Amino acid sequence: AQSVTQLGSHVSVSEGALVLLRCNYSSSVPPYLFWYVQYPNQGLQLLLKYTTGATLVKGINGFEAEFKKSETSFHLTKPSAHMSDAAEYFCAVSDLSSGNTPLVFGKGTRLSVIA
Amino acid sequence: EAQVTQNPRYLITVTGKKLTVTCSQNMNHEYMSWYRQDPGLGLRQIYYSMNVEVTDKGDVPEGYKVSRKEKRNFPLILESPSPNQTSLYFCASSLSGGRAGYTFGSGTRLTVV
Numbered sequence: 001a002q003s004v005t006q007l008g009s010h011v012s013v014s015e016g017a018l019v020l021l022r023c024n025y026s027s028s029v030p031p032y033l034f035w036y037v038q039y040p041n042q043g044l045q046l047l048l049k050y051t052t053g054a055t056l057v058k059g060i061n062g063f064e065a066e067f068k069k070s071e072t073s074f075h076l077t078k079p080s081a082h083m084s085d086a087a088e089y090f091c092a093v094s095d096l097s098s099g100n101t102p103l104v105f106g107k108g109t110r111l112s113v114i115a
Numbered sequence: 116e117a118q119v120t121q122n123p124r125y126l127i128t129v130t131g132k133k134l135t136v137t138c139s140q141n142m143n144h145e146y147m148s149w150y151r152q153d154p155g156l157g158l159r160q161i162y163y164s165m166n167v168e169v170t171d172k173g174d175v176p177e178g179y180k181v182s183r184k185e186k187r188n189f190p191l192i193l194e195s196p197s198p199n200q201t202s203l204y205f206c207a208s209s210l211s212g213g214r215a216g217y218t219f220g221s222g223t224r225l226t227v228v
Contacts, residue, residue, distance in 0.1 A: 102173060
């Protein structure tokens with residue numbers, strides 16, 4: 001079964017600084033990978049996803065992620081943090097080994113942006 | 116607007132009193148799923164449905180029931196809620212399961228006292 005590890009339950013960056021949120025996965029088959037964002041008191045919103053093809057994936061709000069098969073990683077980056085980026089971020093992998101194909105989530109990383 | 120609608124948003128109830136959280140989607144999605152979110156544990160799947168009248172257990176199904184009588188609706192039923200079911204619940208739907216990603220509802224915060 002797939003699993004996801006997000007390094008760091010809380011990341012704090014200054015406004016304008018680089019955002020790097022780490023995600024590693026384990027999978028016995030080629031994975032489908034996702035990043036979701038959750039703003040306070042809201043549901044999860046899809047930021048970006050990797051299915052096949054180009055390994056650098058661009059998403060909404062200036063975020064991007066790179067699929068690195070050799071490192072089993074799918075880290076999320078943004079060149080310049082904005083105050084509005086403060087939220088919780090979840091990395092997820094689709095479990096293609098069963099008919100269910102649920103999303104298996106990491107435990108989340110809370111991003112704080114300091115003015 | 117394409118969306119997943121959950122009701123209620125907030126609910127406080129007492130131990131043992133049956134409750135239902137409704138979920139409806141307007142995107143004609145076949146896949147629907149319920150997750151619960153707990154601090155430090157991320158989101159865990161409770162039940163899922165791949166089509167009408169087809170439901171199955173996820174990772175944490177104990178204490179929950181679901182039904183899928185219509186494509187658009189997927190209610191979550193707690194027959195006898197207990198305090199350990201206090202959590203934030205999300206309903207989600209997808210056109211083709213996990214590989215397409217899911218669209219999530221806004222969540223239901225349930226407190227069982």
